[in-house]
Structures are given as structure tokens and as C-alpha cells.
Amino acid sequence: MDRRTFTKLMGLLTLPSSRSFGEILKSPKIVVIGAGIIGTMIAYELVKKGADVKIIDKEFPASGASGHSFSWINATYPKKPYEYNLLSQLGIDAYKSLETEFNFDIRWNGSLEWFENDSQQEELFSEINAIREYPTYTPVEIISFSQAQRMEPNTNFGDRKQIVHSLSDGAIDTIHAIQLIQGEFERLGGESIFPCEFLKLNQQNGKLKSIDTNQGVIETDYAIFACGIETDKNLGLNTLSTPTPGIILRSKPVESLFNKIIVGPGVHIHQQKNGAIILGEQDGAPLNHFDRLKKRPNKFPSKEFEELHTERIMATAKNFTNGLESIEIEEVSIGWRPLPKDRIPIIGRIKKVDGIYVSMMHSGISLAAIVSKLVSEELLENKSIPILDNFRPSRFA
């Protein structure tokens, strides 16, 4: 979809049928809780539109899932229902529009995906066929082994005759992007307070008045909760499944080995513009390890454990690639996925107190650019944008 189609579609989907809630505050005070990709982008969009914005994080920017993510901006990975797929498509264009403001490290080279296991491969094709039935076009095709081989000479597709090629996917350096946006947010007058932990909401007659934090009270008209896996705890909700861990490896920069995002059996791989290779394991730790991992660490307890897991992931990746023998892994981290119970983003006002808004999702890297635009518009124009209707937190009430 080109930029013009995007703008037109956005216009059609948002403006004519948006529902207004009445009074619009002139220069509202807003606190964003959580400085991951979602909170940082929302804070930036709000300050850009003239709001008085503070962002807080109990640790530091990108300390949560965003800083430990595979960072694939995903357009076709089977998303249901259709409105979720559409939001992802719009997410790509929203990033391209943001790229006119920021020099992000994004490689828009698409992705190649296949499975070794026959039933998983069939399932993938049937998901792709379902996507093709959606009312708007999704740029995805099934290509031959030799086409795929020409695109990615360092990847070995085994005996697969067909590979899924998603044309519009990208991969971003998320931590770098958060740093850039955070810097611009502050330059535009936004205030960052780190570390600062949200503790409690204070309301008067059903309207938010202030929040208590471990750094004192913050008076505010709105509080936007973009706090990933801590959403339920912070808001007293019951919307999340148990977060699942994923291990991410980052190599020292090397010469160009991969163009696209390689979604191979067991491991995903992409290479950043700066040459670093990122490897992400598809499956997390077995369920019986969850007790041991209760505190949700972002690092392994010892170098020994770290090496054990690195060797396992590298061995899986080497099964279907060439060139990884000489790379040196310089960072190993564990990320915790924020997973809504129904796997669909949770975006909208929390009805019990006026002035509280939540934005929590998996695929948050893919969706941050579009979600932040829509959320800032909903809030500042005091309206409800229909494209977000499927994602409201009220479905869990």
C-alpha cells in the first residue's frame, strides 16, 4: 500500500465515523507509565501535538520486553481477525511515515518463512490463503525453492519446494529507535522521570486526579498505562496470560550474510544495518522451568548457562544457514512476552475511572507506530476511533 492509499484508508476508517465524547481539554496533563516502544512512541505523539506530557519507568527506557525483542516489524504473520491484520498493515505505513522524522535502523527487505514439519508447513499455507481472502491486499506470495535460494544464498531451505515470502516486513533496531524518540520527546518539552515507579491512582468523583509514585505525587488529567507484562498488576485487571520467555542473541557486526528476516525451523534471524546478526528462538523455556524463572530475569544466572543456551540456538541456526561459524555473540538476553489472554491487543479507556487508558499487546514492535498515532488522536480529540473497536479492554470485563 502506498502512502497515498494509506492516508486515504486512514481517513475513511477514522474521521467520518469516529464517535466524540464531548469536551476537549485545551492542554491536558498526561502521564505515560512505561518507557518501552509503546509508551515512548505514545508520549512522543502526544507532546508533538501540544500536550503536557511526562513519561515514567520503574527502571529505564527499553528495560522491558522492547529491549529484549527480536524486533521484526511484521505484516503478514497470520493475524486474526481481519481488523488485526489491517492494523499490522497500517503499522508498516505508519513506520514509513515516522522514518521521515527519524533515522531509524530499519531494513525493509521482507521475510522468508517455512517449516521442516509437514503439518506446520501446511498450516502456514492455509493461514496465508486465509489472509488472501481479506478485503485489503496483503503483500505475501509463495515462491519456489530456487527463487528463495537466489534471494538468500546463505540460507538452506532443506527439501522444501515452496517458501512463504512476505514482501513488506522489516526489522528494526528497537533500542536505538527508543533512544531517538526519547531524545526528540525531551527536545519538544516532554519530561522523563526514570526510575520512577507507579504505585497508585487517586481519583475524585470518578475522575483521575493524580498518581502516587515512589518519587512523589504527580497531578494529571490522564494516565496511559503502557507497562507490558505489569499491566494487570498496576491496574488490578485480569487480561494477561502468563508471559512466555524468549532468548535473543546479538552478534558483533559482520559482513553482510542475510538480506531478509529468515524465519527458519526453530530460530529466527535477521541482520541489522550495522552488521549485527540477531537470532531469536521460536519456542521459549519448557513449562516446568517457569517456577525457577518466576522473577522474570533478563539475564542468565551464570556465564555457563548463557553459553549452554547460546550453543543450542547457534547449532539450530547453523542447520539451515552458512556463515554463522565465524560470528561472535556479544549479548544474550531473555525477554518476556506481554500476552493478552486472547492474543489480541488491548487498547482503550478503562471505564471504572475517567482519565485512564491502557495500551498493551504482543507484536508491540510491529504496532507501536500506528497504535501511538491512534491513541494520541483518541485521547487529545476525546473520541473513539472505530478501527480500535475490536481491541477494547472492556471485552475482559
Ligand SMILES: Cc1cc2nc3c(=O)[nH]c(=O)nc-3n(C[C@H](O)[C@H](O)[C@H](O)COP(=O)(O)OP(=O)(O)OC[C@H]3O[C@@H](n4cnc5c(N)ncnc54)[C@H](O)[C@@H]3O)c2cc1C
Ligand atoms: C523474545 C521476544 C521476541 C519478540 N519479538 C517480537 C517481534 O519480532 N516483533 C514484535 O512486534 N514483537 C515482538 N515481541 C513483543 C514485543 O517485544 C512487545 O510486544 C513490546 O516490546 C511491548 O512493548 P511495551 O512498550 O508495551 O512493553 P515493555 O517494553 O515491556 O515496556 C513496559 C515498561 O513498563 C515499565 N513498568 C511496568 N510497571 C511499571 C510501574 N509500576 N511503574 C513504572 N514503570 C513500569 C517497565 O519497566 C517497562 O520498561 C517479542 C517479545 C519477546 C520477549
